[in-house]
Amino acid sequence: MARRKTATKGDIREQAILNTARELLGSVPVGQITIDMLAAGAGISRSGFYFYFDSKTAVLEALLDDVAEEMGAAARRWLDGSGDDPDALREALAVSARLWREHGPLLRQALLAEDPEFAEFREHVVRGYLNQVAARIARDRSEGDALPGPAPERLAQALVRMKFAVFAADPSDEAVDTLCAVVRRSLYG
Missing domain, CATH: 1.10.10.60 (Homeodomain-like)
Structure with a gap:
């Protein structure tokens, strides 16, 4: 049994x-x-x-790893896709907003406060996410789906930092809609 x-x-x-x-x-x-x-x-x-x-840092990293894993899984469809896909983008942003609502204090301190306790997390996780967003932008541009513009890495950095700042202040459905519109207009016109 x-x-x-x-x-x-x-x-x-x-x-x-x-x-x-x-x-x-x-x-x-x-x-x-x-x-x-x-x-x-x-x-x-x-x-x-x-x-x-x-250590205390190990506790904080365990919390952040869970959040980062869920955000990454939610963003996978959009990151791996190509062309303008508002449903995949909105789904990824909606999960991020929910996680900011649930874990805002932790995410604010880890992603926005430049706290040294989170330096390794920021370098590893955020850098990896930025690279994935930049790869998506470069892929869409090479396929003729996205507008030309700033270097993919610079645009990815601006969009991701904007996402963090917006959700830190207001992780609402309206913020999700706004960010979705900004990302789509930045990439696809």
Whole structure:
């Protein structure tokens, strides 16, 4: 007979640390969050914390990796496509907006505050995303689907930074529609 997989005590404690971090990020700047705060919020000792994570940065990276993975999966259809595809673009932007609503404090600090705690995340994840957007722009231009303009890397950087700034301030459906229109007009006229 197959046994049901249930969360272990360790899984529950690890999740409690992550949940505490999410909660704290809503009201405490990342630089002021301590391991003691994370451990206390999870109901474990400071030494117990180190059984699950080796640093505060590791906790923050775990949170960001989950968000980045979901954003990347949602954007895949648009990034891998070609030509003007408003449905794929809107779908990707809508997921990003939802994630900004759910994880805004974390994303603001990781992507906009230039906090050194997130330097590696920004370099790895954001750089990878920028490269994918630039490749999409270059591909559409080479196929004659997109307008000529600034270098794909520069345009990708402007569009992605704009997306971060807009969603940091207003991750609404109206913002999704606005960004969709701006991206489409920038690329396809």
